[in-house]
Amino acid sequence: MATTTAPAKRRTRARDTTVFLKFLMATTGIVFIGYVLLHMYGNLKVFAGQEAFDSYAHHLRTFGEPILPYGGMLWIIRIVLVASILGHLYAAFTLWSRANGARSQRYAVKKAAKATLGSRTMRWGGVAILVFVVWHLIHFTIVKPAINADVSASAIAESPFTMMVASFQLWWMVAIYLLAMIALGLHLSHGTFSAQQTLGWTQTARGYQRARTIGYVVAAVVVVGFALPPLAILFGIVG
Numbered sequence: 001m002a003t004t005t006a007p008a009k010r011r012t013r014a015r016d017t018t019v020f021l022k023f024l025m026a027t028t029g030i031v032f033i034g035y036v037l038l039h040m041y042g043n044l045k046v047f048a049g050q051e052a053f054d055s056y057a058h059h060l061r062t063f064g065e066p067i068l069p070y071g072g073m074l075w076i077i078r079i080v081l082v083a084s085i086l087g088h089l090y091a092a093f094t095l096w097s098r099a100n101g102a103r104s105q106r107y108a109v110k111k112a113a114k115a116t117l118g119s120r121t122m123r124w125g126g127v128a129i130l131v132f133v134v135w136h137l138i139h140f141t142i143v144k145p146a147i148n149a150d151v152s153a154s155a156i157a158e159s160p161f162t163m164m165v166a167s168f169q170l171w172w173m174v175a176i177y178l179l180a181m182i183a184l185g186l187h188l189s190h191g192t193f194s195a196q197q198t199l200g201w202t203q204t205a206r207g208y209q210r211a212r213t214i215g216y217v218v219a220a221v222v223v224v225g226f227a228l229p230p231l232a233i234l235f236g237i238v239g
């Protein structure tokens with residue numbers, strides 16, 4: 001008697017599909033774009049002086065009171081950011097391993113799509129940004145070490161403005177931040193474009209070009225906006 005073995009059926013869950021993972025990357029990426037733009041705008045308040053910057057940092061914690069407790073809005077933002085990071089990393093690493101497993105040999109034909117510096121550095125640039133954010137949180141939020149011998153730990157704990165100035169009076173600290181901003185700029189220029197492509201906003205030649213331009217503009221605004229306060233402090237314009 002002839003027997004046939006039915007091929008084992010593998011059920012694909014919706015959340016494992018490449019389309020869903022790409023959608024997750026795009027939407028969590030847009031959350032980050034919004035956050036870095038707001039954070040960059042907030043940092044520019046150092047140009048308004050110590051009182052303005054410190055009261056802005058204080059307002060971040062009292063925002064929404066009395067409906068929210070002290071620091072409540074900041075905690076909501078933190079929870080959204082942590083959830084977005086987890087989603088972004090899950091999607092990135094799953095797609096990364098899928099792409100590696102897809103074919104071990106390169107195709108003989110050259111890829112048709114034009115690779116930009118941003119697109120070629122997405123993976124390792126993303127890892128560099130993650131390392132930077134961990135370091136950045138230790139530096140400015142969790143430990144707040146007194147790195148500058150001229151400024152005491154208590155002065156740093158009391159005033160976010162003093163903490164910024166004490167940090168960026170050191171050239172090597174400015175160098176670390178500038179390098180991180182270059183990585184962020186490259187990641188954002190391609191990521192912003194790619195998110196729009198995933199969401200289907202690049203169907204026409206015009207839409208494609210617009211998405212590329214938005215990617216470059218977002219990256220330039222974020223890099224320049226973030227770089228200005230450290231440079232102004234280093235050169236004694238703010239302090």
Ligand code: HEM
Pocket residue numbers: 036039043057060074078081133136137140141160164177184226227229230
């Ligand atoms: C030159 C660039 C940057 C400067 C000068 C800077 C400065 C600061 C400062 C002073 C704080 C503490 C704010 C406070 O406690 O009131 C902070 C917190 C933070 N920064 Fe940045 N930042 C920069 C870039 C970035 C980038 C690129 C990211 C993300 C990709 C980022 C993510 C964060 C996060 C998540 C916090 C913690 C907010 C919280 O939960 O309290 N920063 N930053």
